Amino acid sequence: MISDKIPGGIIGSPKIPGDKSISHRSIIIPSISNGICKVKNILKSDDVLHTLEAFKDMGVKIIENKDEIIINGKGLNSLKKPRKDIYLGNSGTSARLLIGLLSAQKFNSKIIGDSSLSKRPMKRITDPLTKMNAIIKTYNGSLPIEIQGRNLTSADIDITIPSAQIKSGILLACINTEGISNITENSVTRDHTEIMLESFGAKIKISKKDNKKYIKIEGKNELKSKNINVPSDLSSSAFFIIATLINKNSKIILKNINNNPTRNGLLIALKKMGAKISILNKRYNNNEEVCDIEVLSSELNGCELEADMAALMIDEYPILSIAASFANSPSVFKGLSELRVKESDRLNLILKNLLNCGVECKVVDDNLYINPKKNYEIINNNIRTDFDHRIAMSFCVMGSKIGPLNILEADSINTSFPTFKKEFNEVGGKIY
Ligand code: S3P
Numbered sequence: 001m002i003s004d005k006i007p008g009g010i011i012g013s014p015k016i017p018g019d020k021s022i023s024h025r026s027i028i029i030p031s032i033s034n035g036i037c038k039v040k041n042i043l044k045s046d047d048v049l050h051t052l053e054a055f056k057d058m059g060v061k062i063i064e065n066k067d068e069i070i071i072n073g074k075g076l077n078s079l080k081k082p083r084k085d086i087y088l089g090n091s092g093t094s095a096r097l098l099i100g101l102l103s104a105q106k107f108n109s110k111i112i113g114d115s116s117l118s119k120r121p122m123k124r125i126t127d128p129l130t131k132m133n134a135i136i137k138t139y140n141g142s143l144p145i146e147i148q149g150r151n152l153t154s155a156d157i158d159i160t161i162p163s164a165q166i167k168s169g170i171l172l173a174c175i176n177t178e179g180i181s182n183i184t185e186n187s188v189t190r191d192h193t194e195i196m197l198e199s200f201g202a203k204i205k206i207s208k209k210d211n212k213k214y215i216k217i218e219g220k221n222e223l224k225s226k227n228i229n230v231p232s233d234l235s236s237s238a239f240f241i242i243a244t245l246i247n248k249n250s251k252i253i254l255k256n257i258n259n260n261p262t263r264n265g266l267l268i269a270l271k272k273m274g275a276k277i278s279i280l281n282k283r284y285n286n287n288e289e290v291c292d293i294e295v296l297s298s299e300l301n302g303c304e305l306e307a308d309m310a311a312l313m314i315d316e317y318p319i320l321s322i323a324a325s326f327a328n329s330p331s332v333f334k335g336l337s338e339l340r341v342k343e344s345d346r347l348n349l350i351l352k353n354l355l356n357c358g359v360e361c362k363v364v365d366d367n368l369y370i371n372p373k374k375n376y377e378i379i380n381n382n383i384r385t386d387f388d389h390r391i392a393m394s395f396c397v398m399g400s401k402i403g404p405l406n407i408l409e410a411d412s413i414n415t416s417f418p419t420f421k422k423e424f425n426e427v428g429g430k431i432y
Pocket of ligand 1: 020021022093162163164165166168190314315338
């Protein structure tokens, strides 16, 4: 895929698809609840469709209409042993959440994925589940994973890696486990699972002290379904926000975007950089904060982000590093170790690709330093993505300023944003 310099500005109101994290949970949680759940604006991307197929294969009746899916949930223990291995493609969220859920079911199952997912660390979720007496066999700590479903025992679990996937996998095991479990999160991560479980009637109590979060959850209480309207994804919006900020004569309005405070670190960082961003019409939808966002072309300053920002915007560092490349002073983003274990080693690919675009940057320990210039001379315009959707979309935005860039293996964009190219070109982008 080629992304070239754009002739004018980025102008319009692109349609951003449903939030990926909330979409996964909008299939998983209603599937183990009681009653009918109509889900609107669900993201129909490869990752989410793998979750959907998994639950269909476990006997959940799911009807797919044009504008909504309808899930007929029959309770915590209604899932059936899948007829085949559960294939989850590239989706780390599906894998971590399902490992937790399936370890407390009454049947055995096996989870497999594509070559990238099969390299990602899974001990971070299987180790805490083992404390609940789960029986899970990994292949050197990764997929394929065999789960021997059984009754687990409640436990007190301290999560030291900042990861909503780990927390959510554990919560989905606890929800079907007799007794009270206590989960401590040492840094706050996205809380979509807690929000949805609570609104479906789970016995869950949450408290916070300093930057720690304490979750008390009582299992074996049946959940009751509610209809869900999935807000649009801030992480997918980010590519349009940055494209607008760094290109002249640009203005966009994004509608109905998730603005959950455990997810919106990007907006805080960009404000610090002097971005002209207005958050409009703040409201709540299924207990998730949503808003509209207006963005104008801006002169950006560099900024220093401490490690405590990382969990609040972990998926946005690739695109934020593009913004930093066009600021008028240097930036430092600290504490990015988790970026190394995403769909690719994102820290390494950000560095390599920015260097190839002519940007002066370096990684020291887990900190990324970017020293922007006025003009860039491309050294190598082939952008290596290792099939990582967010690296591909970030460098499409880079291409809109300095292109042409040749984005390799760009099909990966389908994992989270199948309509990206169409939407980007409709607001003035030049991707072909
Ligand atoms: C997600 C959590 C994050 C994020 C991923 C989605 C989720 O991963 O990077 O894209 O839906 O829970 P980690 O929990 O590994 O940080």
